[in-house]
Amino acid sequence: MTQDELKLAVAQAAINHIKPAILDGEIIGVGTGSTANFFIDLLADFKNELKGTVASSEASAQRLRKHGIEVLELNSCGTIAVYVDGADEANERLELIKGGGAALTREKIVAAASKQFICIADGSKLVDRLGAFPLPVEVIPMARSYVARELVKLGGNPVYREGVVTDNGNIILDVYDFMIATPQKTEEQINNITGVVTNGLFACRPADVLLLGTAEGVKTLKA
Numbered sequence: 419m420t421q422d423e424l425k426l427a428v429a430q431a432a433i434n435h436i437k438p439a440i441l442d443g444e445i446i447g448v449g450t451g452s453t454a455n456f457f458i459d460l461l462a463d464f465k466n467e468l469k470g471t472v473a474s475s476e477a478s479a480q481r482l483r484k485h486g487i488e489v490l491e492l493n494s495c496g497t498i499a500v501y502v503d504g505a506d507e508a509n510e511r512l513e514l515i516k517g518g519g520a521a522l523t524r525e526k527i528v529a530a531a532s533k534q535f536i537c538i539a540d541g542s543k544l545v546d547r548l549g550a551f552p553l554p555v556e557v558i559p560m561a562r563s564y565v566a567r568e569l570v571k572l573g574g575n576p577v578y579r580e581g582v583v584t585d586n587g588n589i590i591l592d593v594y595d596f597m598i599a600t601p602q603k604t605e606e607q608i609n610n611i612t613g614v615v616t617n618g619l620f621a622c623r624p625a626d627v628l629l630l631g632t633a634e635g636v637k638t639l640k641a
């Protein structure tokens with residue numbers, strides 16, 4: 419199977435998983451990225467039943483609207499029943515690295531506001547230890563150099579993602595060569611640096627369910 423076929427398979431599995439929530443009139447949180455895009459395209463089949471969605475990026479909001487799916491403001495929604503999103507890396511504890519598409523902060527907000535977080539990914543994203551994928555950190559622009567120096571002190575090698583401005587008007591530093599032995603601690607340490615908006619570790623709020631696309635079918639991992 420190609421990577422796209424695996425992404426489509428997990429997107430379909432997520433749809434099957436959340437169908438009861440859609441039919442119950444729940445609002446669905448929608449993530450960002452190529453895997454989430456497969457999910458959005460399948461979600462379009464339910465646009466008449468869907469009460470609404472909350473998007474974790476402007477790109478996903480646009481794609482949802484193109485399908486005629488309503489996109490709501492998180493502030494008007496209260497707690498979201500279920501959030502579906504991809505990941506750049508995942509471990510068996512369902513801790514993740516996200517933000518390859520620079521949407522990490524809004525993704526973290528929607529995940530935090532959701533009762534259940536379903537992560538969808540092809541099998542290549544499952545790793546023993548997080549950190550081979552450079553860790554994205556969203557930073558207030560004027561703090562870029564200061565934050566980079568602090569990240570070096572933590573043992574990382576931060577690289578400015580040229581030409582990228584997040585939906586929140588900030589910049590991204592990608593941290594290479596990070597040995598992330600204790601993801602929760604690293605997430606907190608980085609978030610404590612003044613000027614950091616947030617980082618792409620989802621360990622304090624990991625996924626609840628990981629739907630993993632493999633050649634043998636979709637595997638379900640639960641926290």
Ligand SMILES: O=C[C@H](O)[C@H](O)[C@H](O)COP(=O)(O)O
Pocket residue numbers: 449450451452453454503504505506515516517518519520521522525
């Ligand atoms: O900022 C982007 C998100 O965190 C994505 O969910 C992540 O990069 C995975 O994207 P993809 O499904 O394209 O691999």
